Amino acid sequence: MKDDWLDKDDEALEGLLVERWLVRGGMLAVMFLAAIISTYLGTQGVTTLADRITVGALLALALAAGAVAFVMRLADLRIHRELRRRHSPPARGGGP
Numbered sequence: 001m002k003d004d005w006l007d008k009d010d011e012a013l014e015g016l017l018v019e020r021w022l023v024r025g026g027m028l029a030v031m032f033l034a035a036i037i038s039t040y041l042g043t044q045g046v047t048t049l050a051d052r053i054t055v056g057a058l059l060a061l062a063l064a065a066g067a068v069a070f071v072m073r074l075a076d077l078r079i080h081r082e083l084r085r086r087h088s089p090p091a092r093g094g095g096p
Contacts, residue, residue, distance in 0.1 A: 020072055027065040034062040
C-alpha cells in the first residue's frame with residue numbers, strides 16, 4: 001500500500017502528480033492564511049487566553065500543513081524518479 005502508485009501507467013502518474021500539486025497549493029494557502037490571521041491578531045495585541053489559544057492553534061495548523069506538504073513532496077520525488085526511469089532509454093548491455 002505504501003507505493004500503490006507503482007502499478008499505474010504514465011498518464012495516471014502524471015495526473016496524480018498534478019492532483020498532489022494542487023493539494024500542496026491548498027496547504028500553502030492554509031499556511032499563508034494562518035500567518036495573516038496571526039499577524040493581524042499580533043498587531044491588535046494578544047492579551048487574553050482566547051487570543052493565545054487562537055494563535056497557538058493557527059501555528060499548529062500551519063506547522064501540520066507544512067509537514068504534510070513536505071512528506072507529500074518526498075513521495076512526489078519518488079514518482080518523478082519512476083517516470084524518468086520509465087522514459088529513459090534501456091541500458092545497453094555488453095560492457096568491457
